[in-house]
Amino acid sequence: MIRKDVVITGIGLVSSLGEGPDAHWEVLSKPGAKPVVDEASFAPYPVHPLPPLSLDAQIPKKGDQRQMEPWQRLGTYAAGLAIDNAGARGLVSDMHLIVAAGGGERDIAVDEAVATAFCTTPADEVGPALNEKLATELRPTLFLAQLSNLLAGNISIVHGVTGSSRTFMGEESAAADAVRIAAARLSEGRGGIALVGGAYASQRWDLMLLYGAGDALWRGGFAPVSARGEKGGFVGGALGAFLVLETAEHAAARGATPLAKLAGVATDAAHKRAGGSAAAAQALWRKLGAPAQGLGVLSGMTGVAEARTEEDAFLNGLGAAAVRRTGTLIGHGVEATFPANVALGALALARGGFFPAMDPADAGNGAVERILVTGFGQWRGEALALLERAA
Amino acid sequence: MKDHLGRPLVAVTGIGLVTPLAWGREANWAAITAGKSGISRIRRFPVDKLRTTIAGTVELPEEAAGAEPVSAAVRVERMAEVAVEEALGQAALGEPGAFPGPLMVGMPPVELEWLQRFELARQANGSGAYPAITRVATGRTDIYETFLFGGVGERLAAKFGTQGAPIALTTACATGASAIQMAVEAIQRGESDAAIALGADGSVQQEAVIRFSLLSALTARNDNPEGASRPFEKTRDGFVMSEGAAALILESLEHATKRGATILGIVSGCGEAADSFHRTRSNPDGHAIIGAMRNAIDDAGLQPSDIGYVNAHGTGTPENDKMETLGMRAVFGDAPPPISSNKSMIGHTLSAAGAIEAALSLLTIRDQILPPTINHNEPDPAITLDVVPNVARKVSGLRHVLSNSFGFGGQNVCLVVSAAP
Numbered sequence: 001m002i003r004k005d006v007v008i009t010g011i012g013l014v015s016s017l018g019e020g021p022d023a024h025w026e027v028l029s030k031p032g033a034k035p036v037v038d039e040a041s042f043a044p045y046p047v048h049p050l051p052p053l054s055l056d057a058q059i060p061k062k063g064d065q066r067q068m069e070p071w072q073r074l075g076t077y078a079a080g081l082a083i084d085n086a087g088a089r090g091l092v093s094d095m096h097l098i099v100a101a102g103g104g105e106r107d108i109a110v111d112e113a114v115a116t117a118f119c120t121t122p123a124d125e126v127g128p129a130l131n132e133k134l135a136t137e138l139r140p141t142l143f144l145a146q147l148s149n150l151l152a153g154n155i156s157i158v159h160g161v162t163g164s165s166r167t168f169m170g171e172e173s174a175a176a177d178a179v180r181i182a183a184a185r186l187s188e189g190r191g192g193i194a195l196v197g198g199a200y201a202s203q204r205w206d207l208m209l210l211y212g213a214g215d216a217l218w219r220g221g222f223a224p225v226s227a228r229g230e231k232g233g234f235v236g237g238a239l240g241a242f243l244v245l246e247t248a249e250h251a252a253a254r255g256a257t258p259l260a261k262l263a264g265v266a267t268d269a270a271h272k273r274a275g276g277s278a279a280a281a282q283a284l285w286r287k288l289g290a291p292a293q294g295l296g297v298l299s300g301m302t303g304v305a306e307a308r309t310e311e312d313a314f315l316n317g318l319g320a321a322a323v324r325r326t327g328t329l330i331g332h333g334v335e336a337t338f339p340a341n342v343a344l345g346a347l348a349l350a351r352g353g354f355f356p357a358m359d360p361a362d363a364g365n366g367a368v369e370r371i372l373v374t375g376f377g378q379w380r381g382e383a384l385a386l387l388e389r390a391a
Numbered sequence: 392m393k394d395h396l397g398r399p400l401v402a403v404t405g406i407g408l409v410t411p412l413a414w415g416r417e418a419n420w421a422a423i424t425a426g427k428s429g430i431s432r433i434r435r436f437p438v439d440k441l442r443t444t445i446a447g448t449v450e451l452p453e454e455a456a457g458a459e460p461v462s463a464a465v466r467v468e469r470m471a472e473v474a475v476e477e478a479l480g481q482a483a484l485g486e487p488g489a490f491p492g493p494l495m496v497g498m499p500p501v502e503l504e505w506l507q508r509f510e511l512a513r514q515a516n517g518s519g520a521y522p523a524i525t526r527v528a529t530g531r532t533d534i535y536e537t538f539l540f541g542g543v544g545e546r547l548a549a550k551f552g553t554q555g556a557p558i559a560l561t562t563a564c565a566t567g568a569s570a571i572q573m574a575v576e577a578i579q580r581g582e583s584d585a586a587i588a589l590g591a592d593g594s595v596q597q598e599a600v601i602r603f604s605l606l607s608a609l610t611a612r613n614d615n616p617e618g619a620s621r622p623f624e625k626t627r628d629g630f631v632m633s634e635g636a637a638a639l640i641l642e643s644l645e646h647a648t649k650r651g652a653t654i655l656g657i658v659s660g661c662g663e664a665a666d667s668f669h670r671t672r673s674n675p676d677g678h679a680i681i682g683a684m685r686n687a688i689d690d691a692g693l694q695p696s697d698i699g700y701v702n703a704h705g706t707g708t709p710e711n712d713k714m715e716t717l718g719m720r721a722v723f724g725d726a727p728p729p730i731s732s733n734k735s736m737i738g739h740t741l742s743a744a745g746a747i748e749a750a751l752s753l754l755t756i757r758d759q760i761l762p763p764t765i766n767h768n769e770p771d772p773a774i775t776l777d778v779v780p781n782v783a784r785k786v787s788g789l790r791h792v793l794s795n796s797f798g799f800g801g802q803n804v805c806l807v808v809s810a811a812p
Contacts (some may be wrong), residue, residue, distance in 0.1 A: 104541065130505060138602060156665045157801070168560050170559045377541070380545050
């Protein structure tokens with residue numbers, strides 16, 4: 001089967017630091033960048049909040065905006081930024097789409113009221129009571145705002161992306177596999193252009209409940225990813241991240257300038273984290289077959305302790321690579337983190353530089369020729385992407 | 392061993408099936424070809440004050456023995472496990488706990504349900520407020536690992552020893568077909584010689600039934616559950632929610648032939664197209680569903696006239712069946728092949744439907760029997776199709792079946808399954 005080179009021609013990035021390549025380069029390319037943190041609203045869980053967005057610029061119809069909750073709006077917005085950045089508005093009807101999605105958001109007020117009202121109702125009465133309550137309280141349209149595949153659906157509707165549409169589920173792993181499969185399909189000749197990414201709306205109690213149950217959230221005052229001790233945990237970061245991928249020949253034929261080449265993506269899922277995860281990542285690194293010289297690493301380290309231990313073991317084997325833990329400045333955006341770090345990597349290669357230290361544990365300062373993105377999931381999953389300068 | 396584009400042909404060597412009709416492939420197929428309905432009154436939870444009180448449900452053995460109903464997440468995993476075991480048993484591929492390929496899991500989004508919320512609220516002294524229940528839930532890894540989207544896939548991958556990261560995916564009502572497409576692509580690109588594709592759904596729980604009901608998608612023919620699902624019929628007025636799972640063992644024809652496996656059929660074409668028209672409706676011109684059907688037939692290197700039968704999406708909503716008819720006439724012209732909807736018998740199994748229907752399409756070719764569309768009492772003059780009304784039909788020389796799956800959010804996937812070459 002044919003294998004074509006795949007390049008990144010557009011990035012759409014929204015984080016608590018702002019939106020777009022320029023805003024992120026401006027903040028992250030200078031030493032001493034500070035995270036934007038809200039420690040109060042979701043205490044004891046700090047979050048990196050969503051920046052103000054001019055939604056009308058990417059989702060012009062108010063009706064469309066009303067049909068979505070913040071998570072879908074953020075993703076649809078970031079997807080639009082990526083399409084604009086690639087200058088690919090005219091190519092959307094042939095553009096393939098893979099979204100990595102989490103759960104759609106719930107109506108928090110209804111959830112709280114219903115749980116409070118009925119939690120002690122006798123078993124034989126609670127069923128009918130719940131039927132009546134939900135049938136009157138649930139907004140019909142909210143169902144669609146909740147369905148995981150409707151982020152992709154909204155991207156099709158708002159931006160006209162209709163080549164194909166798939167939604168992967170499964171936290172960090174889903175995002176890495178979305179990038180891997182989108183690139184593999186282009187590489188083997190299934191289309192010329194694809195849009196891939198995800199979004200994470202960090203300011204949601206329903207997510208605190210899920211991830212908190214696994215003790216995966218950092219509690220208390222903000223601390224950098226590497227300084228979260230034995231307890232560990234991630235700080236949710238509002239993050240929307242989409243990439244426009246193209247075959248190199250497709251980009252060249254339309255005169256688009258690639259930001260970077262996506263030289264490889266490799267994923268796995270070790271069933272035992274302790275001991276198994278670092279070894280799995282080392283095998284993926286060998287599979288990518290890149291030299292360790294001139295390597296910059298954009299680590300998706302979450303801060304969850306066991307994953308951090310394994311990733312540190314893997315990173316220690318990379319020699320003098322310049323490692324940057326982006327989670328310290330933009331937080332952890334679950335399904336959005338891997339594409340966000342690929343976007344930041346493409347941005348750095350396109351600007352001909354790299355980022356100064358983001359976390360106290362970050363080390364290495366040499367010239368960067370290629371960039372490795374890491375993705376150790378909070379619970380499961382190991383993933384690597386390799387970016388090189390576009391030819 | 393290669394297709395018209397030089398890609399490895401992808402064979403099916405194992406099928407596993409769970410639906411409200413039965414646990415197991417052959418029992419399901421016997422019921423389907425007998426035109427039996429699996430739809431019944433919902434017994435899992437009280438249905439007082441609900442507009443729709445019927446569904447297809449799959450009870451787990453412990454539930455049948457009186458235990459509390461499990462969550463959708465657990466039901467999906469349990470049905471999936473049984474379907475994969477059955478499929479693996481038939482394919483006899485790999486060692487127990489070591490399957491030589493990846494796992495593609497088509498499943499619904501899962502989340503904490505009211506039972507868990509009530510339990511947490513009781514522990515939080517009667518407060519259902521999120522900060523309170525989040526505090527008492529801290530450290531409940533059982534909740535976390537059950538409701539993480541990656542949880543089901545991780546446990547199945549560990550149990551069956553599949554290779555690489557399992558991929559869980561959703562494309563609404565096309566999910567099961569997308570999972571098969573993903574597995575086919577993995578084999579075609581040489582990522583692996585074999586793969587497991589799975590579609591599973593277990594969403595008949597209170598909130599989901601109410602949500603679909605609020606979208607006016609469900610029929611409320613509660614008095615006659617077995618007659619409620621009426622695809623392509625004049626009086627159809629919505630679909631019936633249902634549950635189930637199907638697993639296919641896929642491998643390159645070369646790999647299957649070399650090891651002497653029985654070839655159940657070939658997944659010869661996959662086609663997809665997204666619609667940008669509306670969140671729940673197709674563009675009235677039907678271009679996306681027509682595109683998906685044509686893409687699948689093209690991908691198989693076939694002409695429309697090669698397709699001998701179509702396993703319909705056929706949900707029984709007024710809109711779907713009208714649009715599917717439009718698509719059929721556009722793709723096949725004046726002489727469309729017979730089309731039938733097994734949803735008339737098992738209801739709409741949502742994320743499982745595409746996989747269940749691909750499995751049934753393979754059995755259709757194996758036994759040369761077209762499953763019927765039951766409950767076809769009053770033909771709809773606008774549906775100008777042979778829907779194999781009420782009684783299964785024996786055929787001969789059937790080699791290629793098109794299986795349609797159209798989803799909310801405009802995600803459409805069609806598969807062509809073919810007899811072994």
